[in-house]
Amino acid sequence: MITYIIRRTLMAIPLLLGISILSFAIIQLAPGDPTTLMMDPTLKPADQAKFREKYGLDDPIPKQYVVWLGKMAQGDFGTSIIERGVPVSEMIMARLPNTLLLMGVSTILAILIAVPLGIFSAMRPYTIRDYTVTVGSFLGVATPNFWLGLMMIIFFGLQLKWFPTGGVATLNAPFSIWDRIHHLIMPAFVLAAADMAALTRYTRSSMLDVLQQDYIRTAKSKGFKENKVVLKHGLRNGLIPIITIFGLMIPSFISGAAITENVFSWPGLGRLFIESAFTRDYPVIMALTVISAVFVVIGNLVADILYAIFDPRIEY
Template identity: 65%
Template sequence: MTSYIIRRLIMMIPILIGISIISFAIMYAAPGKPAILNLDPEISAEVREAQIERLGLNDPIPVQYVRWLGNVAQGDFGTSYSRKMPVTEMILDRLPNTLLLMATSLFLAAIIAIPFGVISATRQYSLTDYGVTFGSFIGLATPNFWLGIMLIMVFSVQLGWTPIGGVATIGADFSILDRLKHLILPALVLATADMAGLTRYTRSSMLEVVNQDYIRTARAKGFRERRVIYKHGLRNGLIPVITMFGLMLPTMIGGSAIVESVFGWPGIGKLFIDATFQRDYPVIMAITMFGALLTVIGNLIADILYAVLDPRIEY
């Protein structure tokens, strides 16, 4: 297992480099120099050209890429064009908020979707099964931004139970309850689509498991149905579902961009949206690489968990 993990970590390097080359080429192939948009329009042409030259934007794109890659290898993603701040500092400042939102969303998706998927599988073709299936399709089809706006209108505007947006009440002392009130709606919205898909995956996997011979043997021994399903069946049924958790990590970055914008949550997703509108390429590249890193790490975690859940799997 250790050698397998080391090989996979080494394989990440060319994959990430390939993603960075494609992303860098696409962004810098766009017409115009984005840094010019953030320069003082009243400065002279000579000063403007001097600043562009200082930023290295007159160099060929391959030269700019090699210089950028060398800085990234040292942990420097450059300076934001719009905010004139180190990109690494901006991301680290927003990262805890995004990780909190993602962790809460994963937790909500797991504790809600997996039990519902198991119930739906064990009561196949019942009203409960049809209800869970219908709810899953609704969750998959509902846009995150629309659901977020509707929840804000109901729970924040009409009922006044939750804040409209932000991560905490401005000017108030730190309070866990206050943070939870700000967190619950964006976390629920972010978890909705993954929750629906996870329910369907769990149901499909459990339908295959409950008809296996070892499940019938456990029932024949007189074990309680709950023990048969959750102790003997669920562990094997969760193996395909683990793939979903590995792939949910990068998709939550994309989903959080919309959710954080709707709720004004100061995370990486909102930072990415703002940087896109401002054509702040250093920020965009840094967040793109962060999402790519989450993707390859998520796949690696999924493979490792396969072996943890099923000792028959060897690498």
């Protein structure tokens, strides 16, 4: 297993390199110039040229990429163009815990709700409860994150005043775990909603197929209780296709976090990415793109490892 993990990690290096090249090229092709957002248009051309020379914006694109890649390999993502002199790594580390907290809680929430609902639906297929779960899942998949977030802010935040409408904590208030949880509930649910709905459908489909197998009917014929047969004999095999979806959920949480964090003013990496995109802060955009690619690789690696844990037929 250790050898496999090391091999997969080494194989991810050329993949990440290719992603960085494509991302860098696409950003360079985007219209506009970041210096127009930073400098006073009344500055003398000589001062503007010095500024561009300082940040290497006039260097050939291949040279800019090689310089950036060399620094990134040393853990240096450069300094922000907009936040002058502030290292990109500091900006990321300041917001990374908030994004990891939101993603972690959303992932756990999606799994804890979706898997039991999928099993519950598969145990009594084509009944009222099955149709209810199915309709709810389709609604969850079809509902955009930003719209659901806005509706929850209006209803639960402004009308009922149950939850705060944004932020990670109450301003000028002492640290409180309950206060953090209170701010986390709505964005975590919105971020988990779409994946929760899709995971419910996949769990139902997978378990429905497993529960029709001969060994399940044999276990039932021996007098075992239905819940024991489903959870002990069926769930482990039913989880195999679900693991694939779980591996794909991790990148989707990153992309969904950009919208959710912006709606709820959650100070995380997703909101930082949107802010940097509007201001064309190249160093921050490139750093966040690479970090997102790393999460994709990690998601696939975690899925492969879980295969071996839940399916004894798989060996590495």
